[in-house]
């Protein structure tokens with residue numbers, strides 16, 4: 001056990017802290033502020049897009065897991081935006097770096113990182129959710145174009161996105177997982193219709209997307225024909241880890257303790273109520289366990305040792321735990337926890353209520369909790385696989 | 393930056409594991425449970441030869457001077473094998489108390505004996521983690537009066553006893569005025585008991601103070617958490633193995649999703665516990681500012697996850713899980729014992745709350 005950081009890393013931490021002290025005021029907060037300018041500043045200092053080559057619009061640093069960790073920790077501690085997220089930056093960019101052609105890297109990564117090119121992820125379909133590989137949106141080669149027809153659903157930010165990365169069936173004769181390809185195309189291409197879906201938080205952040213003979217130039221495919229499943233799995237790997245960061249959870253927990261010091265029932269602060277204290281400490285213990293687990297994963301990555309089961313449980317445990325943390329805050333507020341918008345008594349702009357619902361979305365999205373348990377049982381514990389059902 | 397076990401630590405666990413497996417594992421626990429032995433002498437002797445009793449004792453006193461994290465790693469293996477042997481009192485808390493608070497001559501006399509295993513020490517400090525029935529020990533004029541409940545490693549030759557003020561004292565098991573009563577708990581692998589002290593002449597450990605008592609309780613809690621980690625991991629492994637073997641409706645029960653999800657939930661709960669126990673064990677020696685808090689959280693969280701695993705793994709075994717035949721209940725009861733000793737989860741979380749929420 002050696003939890004110390006080298007002098008070089010401690011010096012790096014001081015730099016990050018100094019940067020935050022000087023610039024944090026310019027960061028966007030609660031949807032206000034110039035997100036693109038902030039993103040540009042972060043990339044220039046190497047606090048975003050850190051290890052992505054300069055040629056592709058990144059900062060071009062050598063990969064150093066500990067430095068990336070220090071950045072994440074300090075930004076979380078300062079409760080300051082760590083730059084733009086979204087499916088383009090967090091999922092497509094790593095995939096292009098791994099699987100994209102040189103032209104694709106040069107064309108797409110730079111503008112994506114700077115926030116000039118927004119993406120959506122077109123995977124799920126009405127009949128292909130957990131069983132994603134049964135997707136039916138088809139693409140047929142016609143001259144130099146793929147012609148895409150079909151429907152996607154739950155497509156987050158499709159109404160805002162400039163481009164989509166999309167899974168389509170190109171080899172109808174091939175086995176389920178081997179007939180899929182990974183296409184990139186502009187959302188302005190003729191034949192695309194986006195219909196917003198209002199979610200339970202009250203906003204329309206995801207959509208139905210309909211394709212009618214959408215013509216996509218042949219070269220806008222990532223990987224080869226029929227390799228789309230492999231490409232997509234590279235992405236899912238990037239998605240799962242990022243949904244449940246324990247440092248964010250810890251800072252959320254501190255905000256909850258503060259809330260418990262101000263909410264009173266019959267003149268008594270929630271923090272002095274033994275039942276609420278006990279619930280808070282239960283959540284605290286679990287957050288601490290996930291933080292230690294995260295430290296173990298970090299160490300395994302730095303020292304290149306295996307810790308596979310520890311990684312497999314993160315999405316399931318993290319999203320469930322975060323949902324519970326938000327639920328506790330609502331109980332602490334009691335009847336005030338029922339307010340949602342437009343009331344002067346609303347606490348923290350309704351963030352607890354919103355996140356309580358939002359994290360239920362994350363429990364479902366990106367592979368449901370049940371699918372996570374299948375993965376843990378089958379791949380982590382080596383239990384028998386589900387009997388294969390006949391696909392129709 | 394390395395948050396992982398060293399090769400030496402992995403070897404230490406492996407050595408103790410192999411010794412306990414060869415000694416019979418569950419069958420050894422069964423034999424002990426059948427009665428007739430006050431102590432499992434073969435285990436005590438073997439573990440002493442492996443250096444387990446002297447783990448924390450400095451080299452100058454015949455031990456190996458290892459850390460409390462190493463001790464937690466051994467506790468995990470003992471839990472895994474439901475080993476019916478003294479450890480948390482005799483090899484962790486007593487040596488720690490003597491090293492920190494004993495005089496030169498007390499250390500020179502007792503530590504080599506504890507390290508060699510020729511003397512076994514019980515430890516009475518449960519009253520500092522919640523006194524039941526108003527039990528308490530008073531020290532007056534070099535003599536001890538009162539009662540101590542739930543003594544750790546009760547079958548002992550000497551006892552380290554905490555008084556109400558946070559002082560520590562040594563007495564011999566055959567001291568005049570001492571009445572020892574075994575408390576037969578559900579966990580037959582670790583005898584506990586009650587001491588009645590009626591003016592027993594005692595040797596004080598002059599360096600003792602309430603801060604040391606706090607450290608002893610922190611250390612004890614992490615050891616119980618580690619023991620539960622090992623016991624729960626063994627129950628999970630047995631459940632997964634049984635589910636692969638047992639067939640119903642013409643297929644292994646492990647192919648039923650309900651059974652798979654029970655196992656996945658156990659694994660998902662337990663795997664982060666490993667890192668938590670490592671961290672809490674490391675904090676005991678290396679991160680004094682965090683040690684008490686992480687000890688509380690490790691104790692309470694492992695109690696909850698351990699209880700869930702104990703129940704679920706038993707259920708995966710169906711009726712067989714409920715029998716004495718497969719012996720799962722030895723781990724079930726061990727986890728139950730660890731949950732209550734030195735403070736159940738509610739009490740321990742309240743202590744954590746006081747540390748986190750002051751102000």
Ligand SMILES: Cc1cc2nc3c(=O)[nH]c(=O)nc-3n(C[C@H](O)[C@H](O)[C@H](O)COP(=O)(O)OP(=O)(O)OC[C@H]3O[C@@H](n4cnc5c(N)ncnc54)[C@H](O)[C@@H]3O)c2cc1C
Nearest residue numbers: 121122123124129130154155156361364365366367368370
């Ligand atoms: C907030 C949010 C944002 C999303 N954003 C996007 C996006 O941008 N792009 C995109 O492509 N998709 C997106 N999704 C879709 C998401 O990936 C799917 O909702 C998810 O994979 C589940 O699929 P489904 O909704 O069809 O549910 P179903 O697969 O129909 O599942 C319904 C229930 O059945 C259970 N179930 C299904 N199969 C099994 C099984 N084999 N074993 C056990 N239980 C099973 C599930 O766990 C669930 O409880 C988003 C979803 C949400 C909630």
